[in-house]
Amino acid sequence: MKRLILFPGQGAQYNGMAKDIYESSSEGRTALDEVFMNVDFDLKSIMFDEDERLNQTEYTQPALFAHSLAVLAATGIKGDMVLGHSLGELPALVHAGVLSIQDGVKIVAKRGALMSQSTGGGMAAVIGMEAAEVQALCDELSTETRRVQPANLNAPDQTVVSGDASLIEEFAAKAKENGARRVMPLNVSGAFHSHLMDEAKAEFRAFVSDIEFSPPQIPVIQNVSAKAETDPTVIKSQLIEQITSPVRFVECVQTAVDEGAAEAIEVGPKKVLSGLMRKIDRSVSTSNIDTMEQVKEFQNG
Known part of the structure; x- marks a missing residue:
């Protein structure tokens, strides 16, 4: 074992x-x-x-x-x-x-x-969405100047996203519209595991x-x-x-x-x-x- x-x-x-x-x-x-x-x-x-x-x-x-x-x-x-x-x-x-x-x-x-x-970034935990759905929403919202991406793929229904702070807020609203049970902003100093x-x-x-x-x-x-x-x-x-x-x-x-x-x-x-x-x-x-x-x-x- x-x-x-x-x-x-x-x-x-x-x-x-x-x-x-x-x-x-x-x-x-x-x-x-x-x-x-x-x-x-x-x-x-x-x-x-x-x-x-x-x-x-x-x-x-x-x-x-x-x-x-x-x-x-x-x-x-x-x-x-x-x-x-x-x-x-x-x-x-x-x-x-x-x-x-x-x-x-x-x-x-x-x-x-x-x-x-690092400054200007944020993170949020997404509960109740599959990782592929989170990735698709990140791709939909990201532009050349502002990006959000999966940072921690923690469990089948729990993913943390990271990126530009203003986009994190937009992501949270969209994720809830798309069926996420909860989206919780994290109290962190920067956008870890991101650009x-x-x-x-x-x-x-x-x-x-x-x-x-x-x-x-x-x-x-x-x-x-x-x-x-x-x-x-x-x-x-x-x-x-x-x-x-x-x-x-x-x-x-x-x-x-x-x-x-x-x-x-x-x-x-x-x-x-x-x-x-x-x-x-x-x-x-x-x-x-x-x-x-x-x-x-x-x-x-």
């Missing part, structure tokens, strides 16, 4: 995240301290205290990275394959042996900083060009191709492209099942991906590990 490890993305963060692991697990504390020492801001306080900066992209991304690695260290859990959602791909690459934790920290901090600088991240992607490419990506010890199912990748050159290229490309989570899960995944464990805050997994394929046993209490339950299970 193969085990898939899931790494959550932005939106799962909460104040106090991983604090109990830091206080109760020496392995978890070591992993967190390694992250804290490799950023030039007080990530420990941002995560552990009631700090509003946690919801700012440049801090959110390193915080999620740190929490996932803390859970991995505290449990000693090992996966047969990994799948991260958006920025979750970075701790996934550390677990797969593609990146050192030090390089992973540098990359996630740079990624968050670059993506936080408005082109500049961030170019700078990110230059930043990671000299960082070594090693061959993975286990397959990495990447958001861009929705395939289990093993070539470090391909993995690096797709990590860069992911900034402007959709997260094809539904197809990624289907790939994991095709590769033999029978168990999926989400490591990090909350249980967003576990819930999506159940919507996509109920044949996979799913669970999540967020708190120290859940770490102990896993160890005693």
Whole structure:
């Protein structure tokens, strides 16, 4: 039975995240301290205290990275394959042996900083429309000067769109006319996984060009191709492209099942991906590990 490890993305963060692991697990504390020492801001306080900066992209991304690695260290859990959602791909690459934790920290901090600088964009979650219908509506509304596109294909009836803020509003009205149950604007700093991240992607490419990506010890199912990748050159290229490309989570899960995944464990805050997994394929046993209490339950299970 193969085990898939899931790494959550932005939106799962909460104040106090991983604090109990830091206080109760020496392995978890070591992993967190390694992250804290490799950023030039007080990530420990941002995560552990009631700090509003946690919801700012440049801090959110390193915080999620740190929490996932803390859970991995505290449990000693090992996966047969990994799948991260958006920025979750970075701790996934550390677990797969593609990146050192030090390089992973540098990359996630740079990624968050670059993506936080984008302006003029928005995102919205669309509930109750199939992905093909969402894509068709995006194509209908987009022009050369304003574009909206699917950003996260999260479940068969749940897609997040991203693009120019004014067009997001038009999309929401049209989607409801076309049968969407709900369209919810997301409280994000930019239009992630869209053309408005082109500049961030170019700078990110230059930043990671000299960082070594090693061959993975286990397959990495990447958001861009929705395939289990093993070539470090391909993995690096797709990590860069992911900034402007959709997260094809539904197809990624289907790939994991095709590769033999029978168990999926989400490591990090909350249980967003576990819930999506159940919507996509109920044949996979799913669970999540967020708190120290859940770490102990896993160890005693």
